[in-house]
Amino acid sequence: MSESKPKLLIVEDDAGLQAQLKWAYPDFDVIQATDRAGAIAALRSEEPAVVTLDLGLPPDPDGTSEGFAVLDEIMAIKPDTKVIVASGHGARESALSAIAKGAYDFYQKPVDIEALGLIVRRALQLHRIEAENRKLAIRSGDEHRVLGRLITAAPEMVKVARTIERVANTNVSVMLLGASGTGKELLARGLHEASDRRDGAFVAINCAAIPENLLESELFGHEKGAFTGAVKTTEGKIEMAAGGTLFLDEVGDIPLPLQVKLLRFLQERVIERIGSRKSIPVDTRIVCATHQNLEAMIADGRFREDLFYRLAEIVVKIPSLAERPGDAALLAKAFLARFAKEMNPAVKGFAPDALAAIDAWHWPGNVRELENRVKRAVIMTEGKLVGAADLDLGGGEEEDVQVLNLKSAREAADRKVIRHALARSEGNISSTAKLLGVSRPTLYDLLKQYDLQA
Numbered sequence: 001m002s003e004s005k006p007k008l009l010i011v012e013d014d015a016g017l018q019a020q021l022k023w024a025y026p027d028f029d030v031i032q033a034t035d036r037a038g039a040i041a042a043l044r045s046e047e048p049a050v051v052t053l054d055l056g057l058p059p060d061p062d063g064t065s066e067g068f069a070v071l072d073e074i075m076a077i078k079p080d081t082k083v084i085v086a087s088g089h090g091a092r093e094s095a096l097s098a099i100a101k102g103a104y105d106f107y108q109k110p111v112d113i114e115a116l117g118l119i120v121r122r123a124l125q126l127h128r129i130e131a132e133n134r135k136l137a138i139r140s141g142d143e144h145r146v147l148g149r150l151i152t153a154a155p156e157m158v159k160v161a162r163t164i165e166r167v168a169n170t171n172v173s174v175m176l177l178g179a180s181g182t183g184k185e186l187l188a189r190g191l192h193e194a195s196d197r198r199d200g201a202f203v204a205i206n207c208a209a210i211p212e213n214l215l216e217s218e219l220f221g222h223e224k225g226a227f228t229g230a231v232k233t234t235e236g237k238i239e240m241a242a243g244g245t246l247f248l249d250e251v252g253d254i255p256l257p258l259q260v261k262l263l264r265f266l267q268e269r270v271i272e273r274i275g276s277r278k279s280i281p282v283d284t285r286i287v288c289a290t291h292q293n294l295e296a297m298i299a300d301g302r303f304r305e306d307l308f309y310r311l312a313e314i315v316v317k318i319p320s321l322a323e324r325p326g327d328a329a330l331l332a333k334a335f336l337a338r339f340a341k342e343m344n345p346a347v348k349g350f351a352p353d354a355l356a357a358i359d360a361w362h363w364p365g366n367v368r369e370l371e372n373r374v375k376r377a378v379i380m381t382e383g384k385l386v387g388a389a390d391l392d393l394g395g396g397e398e399e400d401v402q403v404l405n406l407k408s409a410r411e412a413a414d415r416k417v418i419r420h421a422l423a424r425s426e427g428n429i430s431s432t433a434k435l436l437g438v439s440r441p442t443l444y445d446l447l448k449q450y451d452l453q454a
Contacts, residue, residue, distance in 0.1 A: 005029040006124055007048035011039045011070060013057055017111065021052065024113045025120070034058075036070045043074055044451075048081065049127040050120055053103075055087040055094060064094055068101065075102035077451050079159045080130060082123035086111065099166055100314045102159055150183065150190060151334050153423055154324035160187070163316055168194035173266070173311050175251075176289040178318030181368030184289035185249060187318065191287055192245040200244025205237050208250035216258050217274055226275025238271055241284045251311065252292035252303060259304045266310040286311065321363040321370065325416045326423030328358050328370060335374040336386065343375075348384045357388040359420050415450050418443075422452070 008028040012018045013035065022030045031046050033039040035058055042048070051074060055067025064087055074081055082104040087094040095106040104123050107116050150161055167174060168191050176184045185204055192202045210218055217227075221236030238246055248254075254262065265271050266286065270279040288311050297303035321328055332350065340347040350358070354377075363369055377390040418436065425431035433443040446452075 006050070007031060007046050008120065008124075009033065009039065009042050009046065009048040009051040011051060011053045011057070013054065013061065020113065021111070021116075024117060028120075036066060036073070039070050040073050040077070043077060043081070047078065050123045051081055051083045052107075052116070052120065053083055053085045055085055055098070064097075068097070071098060071101050071103060075159055076155070079155050079162060080127065082127050084116070084119055084123060096172070096313060100163060100316065102163055104166065150186060151331055152324065152327050153330055153427070154319070154327045154419070156319040157324050157327065160316055160318055161190070163314075164191045165194050167191070167314050169196050171285060172313040173285070174287045174314045174316060175312040176287070176316050176318060178289070178291065179320050179366055180291050181366030182318045182320060183367050184318060185247060187316070188245070188247040188287045188289065192247075195245070195285070197244050197285060201241050202245050202247065203237050203241040204247040204249060206249045208253040212255050212258075215254065216261070219258070220261065220271050221273040223273050223275035226273070230275070233273070236271070236273065238265060238282055238284050239280065242282050243284075245285045245287055248286060248288040250290055250292075251288040252290040252294055252297060256302070256304070259307050263304065263307045263310060266307070321366045326419040328361070328363060329355055329420070329423040331367060331370055332358050332374050335371050336378060339375050339378040344378050344381070346384060347378050347381060347386060349386070351385040351387045353388040354386050354391055355424055357391055357393040359424070361393045411450070414446065415452065418446060418450065418452055 005028055008025055009031045010018060010021050011033045012021065018032055018034070022032065028050075031042050031048060033042050039051075039053075043051070053067060053070060053074075055064040055071075056062060057066040057070065060066040067085065067087070071083055071085065074083055079102065083098075083102065085094070085098040085103050085106045086109055087098075087106070098106055104126070105119050107119060150157070152158060152161070164174070164187060174188075174191060176187055178184055188204070189202055192198060205218060207215060217234070217236065219236045219238055221234050221239055222230050224230055224233045265282070269283065270281050272279055294303050294308055294312075298305045298308060321331075332355075336347065336350065358370075365372075373391050373393070374386075376392075377386045381387070381390045418432075421432045421435040425435060429440055429443060433440050436443065438446070
């Protein structure tokens with residue numbers, strides 16, 4: 001029996017171009033759609049590996065809003081899909097926005113069928129490699145690791161990791177936006193290790209932790225005698241990261257005068273140490289992060305708009321731990337295994353009431369809070385299992401979930417409970433079904449209905 005053809009979904013409202021594209025891919029099972037509803041229906045029923053998406057779809061054929069809405073839905077429903085977008089409207093801006101939202105690649109109109117064919121086949125090959133890697137990871141027990149070290153089973157976080165992997169080998173500046181404790185430095189390091197700069201240094205600096213009068217010297221370095229106490233010439237962090245990556249955490253805390261100097265580096269790729277007039281060329285990639293609202297700071301005159309656009313060529317928003325159902329339990333188990341080995345080998349796991357408390361807690365301090373609580377619990381517990389009391393968690397708070405109707409509320413609740421159960425049982429279908437009180441066939445139906453993966 002011959003192997004079935006891979007599926008390609010073409011989302012294009014131009015009938016002529018649609019026909020042209022269909023006949024260009026005889027080695028694919030081509031599915032076509034002309035609007036958002038048709039595209040999403042085809043995605044759900046056919047599950048294509050690759051999608052070519054025209055951003056200019058009705059009812060906004062001259063803009064990109066409808067195309068981006070389709071892209072967002074595809075990434076939410078099936079984030080492993082390789083989406084290749086087309087747009088004639090502000091090609092660079094649209095392409096960068098699409099990649100930030102999860103697209104694999106882009107092509108410009110008018111379409112070069114041969115060039116597009118190469119992109120489509122590359123995307124299919126990558127999809128196959130990733131699928132095979134997932135199978136291998138499941139066999140090796142690393143199915144919940146992305147970017148090498150990030151542990152997650154949440155589609156929201158997998159999408160973040162895939163975006164970072166896609167932009168890793170470009171030289172664009174990346175800005176990570178997220179609350180304190182969400183793992184911004186871990187993601188920045190993952191980006192560095194996935195890039196062609198991985199053999200260079202990864203240097204991190206927290207701009208909020210260094211006094212203003214010392215921050216310039218930390219970033220740009222100084223010459224001997226440049227100021228009182230400068231007893232020797234010292235390289236700054238930008239120079240130390242030459243050939244590699246500099247991670248600027250809490251970039252919103254950089255004072256305005258220093259923002260000007262950083263902007264000059266980003267524009268000209270040269271620096272001047274304090275006390276020197278000599279320009280030094282430096283090849284350093286900048287990745288930055290903040291939990292602050294930089295747009296509001298720009299409006300208040302506290303952050304330069306031109307610097308923002310230099311730093312934020314790609315913006316990646318990191319979900320809080322509360323927005324990643326099931327991840328708290330997965331991470332807690334990983335932390336417990338590490339800390340027990342280091343500090344209290346007698347501890348073997350969590351008691352059921354501890355796992356229930358972890359699931360119910362809202363984690364205002366995110367992953368950092370979870371790590372600290374598990375560490376303290378491992379040290380303090382006297383038994384083999386960490387209990388809820390050891391974690392010192394209060395009762396869970398009621399969530400304020402805004403939904404349109406009861407059906408949506410039920411679906412949201414079902415999704416959350418299923419994802420928690422999958423995380424608690426580490427993806428084991430039989431254990432998950434038992435936790436939920438349903439049969440295996442019923443659980444499989446629910447997973448398919450809600451587009452969840454075990």
